[in-house]
Amino acid sequence: MESNMNAPLSPEQRKTKTRSNPFHREANVTGWLFVSPMALGFLVLLLGPLLLAFYMSLTDWPLLGEPTFVGLDNYKAIFQDEEFWTVVGNTFTFAAGLVPMNIVLALGLALLLARKLPGIGIFRTAIFVPVMTSLIVWAIVWKYLFATDTGFINQILQLFGITGPAWLYNPQLAMPVVIVTSVLKNVGLNMVLFIAALQQVPVHLYEAARIDGAGRARQFFQITVPMISPTIFLTTLLTIIGSLKVFGQIYVMTQGGPGDSTKVLVYYIWEKAFKNFEFGYASALAFVLFFIIFVFTLLQWQYRKRWVFHEE
């Protein structure tokens, strides 16, 4: 099997091989033919709308009637829009609350579940099941559990003689409740990714460390964390981006309220576009969201080089 045929070709050989290979001539046609449905869909359903969205963001575009070009007016208006700043603040609050909680909990659970103990599959499943559930069902049930007088949480508190607060009608509490329920919904996904990463850390590293007398904590910070840092990077990035786009649970649990206390950026975009039909303004808002996500992706990408140890 290990014959000369598998030996790497010199540059000249490769050139002549490419030129003389009939499969490379047909490759161009077939290759494009194969990717054409996706490429066409991409042009019509993603790139086209993206360009149109940018144009719309420069116009006053009502539901009915003619759009008028207004240049950067929408963007200027956004920065003077007090509600916008509240909404951006809420979005960041949501992300800042959710991301660390999600990553730490997911990693902690993964550490417990990566070992091969009897019955571990049941726990993995229990924690993963919410990931499978419709976000809407999840949000509806939790809204109910957090109901003011009659909700399960407050009934439990009542057993201890505590009168529970009006969780979702309290501007201070509504956001934390949404954050916690969102963490519980999706923590299983990151957990599974961490389990997979943990299982790929070579066991001999731990053995060597133990011989050198390293304790549990040192093993964790000097072996586990560096070895799984690509996964930590990936999950953190995806979780941040996901949390900046939070919508469904807000729509079901609070409708942005009480007041504006849980109104997040996507909810605001949806409201402007599909409730008020201010498509131009909503498009500009959407581009602001795009920009924020873009910045986070770049930041993460730059940062990655410093703390991700090995990359494939």
Place this chain on the structure above:
Amino acid sequence: MKNKSPGKIIGIGMNYFVLTVVSVVMLVPFLWMLSTSLKEPSKIFVFPPELIPSPLRLENYTEVLSNTPFHLFYWNSLYIAILVTIGTVLFASIAGYAFARIPFKGRNLVFLLLLSTMMIPNEVTSIPMFLFMRFLGFINTHVPLIVLPIFGAGGIFGVFVMRQFFLGIPKELEEAAMIDGCSRWRIYWSIMLPLAKPAIATLTIFTFLTSWNDFYDPLIFLNDRELMTLPLALSLFTDEAGTAWHHLMSASVMATLPLLIVFFFAQKQFIEGVSMTGMKD
């Protein structure tokens, strides 16, 4: 490993304790949903809460089925998810194969373009898409809900999964087939696709789940109750005056149960699939 020290046993005990607490918190919503779905309306808010209702009120289920077009919500969700899944797997695997194995001109550029769009939030393009679909007369139809996911972010994700998988298949297999005079299409269809079963299974479950649970697109594109999918229909239940929790919960059970049953049987495959696709790239 056989002689465990007392410290180790306590450690393992703590593990189980923590895991049990977390799992219970995770399962409370489901138990509560199930329990409430079987309660009489007057018993829902009884204090202290009963976990196992007596009497069991199965009418909650039949009432939902007879008072709302629930079978339609079900059917809408089901057939949309099936079409989206078939379309995604088909187009994504064809494109994924080409990106992995056919060295055509412009391949890297096109792939990079697709990659870059993963970052575009759905909300940016959904506004012009709404107007575009309105222009084509597809508002309040299922067309956008089927076409957009196949060629949108979900489809592109599928291309990555499939490409990654095909990259891992030995080239020798294909080369042998080519020497025998196989066309690219036949190589894809008869050799590569059957080999890609694990990747296809993962992508299938993923896509089906995403479509079944999608909320934002149906919210934007649908108005008529009869056309709604399960998540959207359920969210409307809560708006109705004085929410009928017993009905809402039995509807939620009916919307969730099939997926949980499938998951129960496919969990190993699925969790492996999640970690597989999450680890790639």
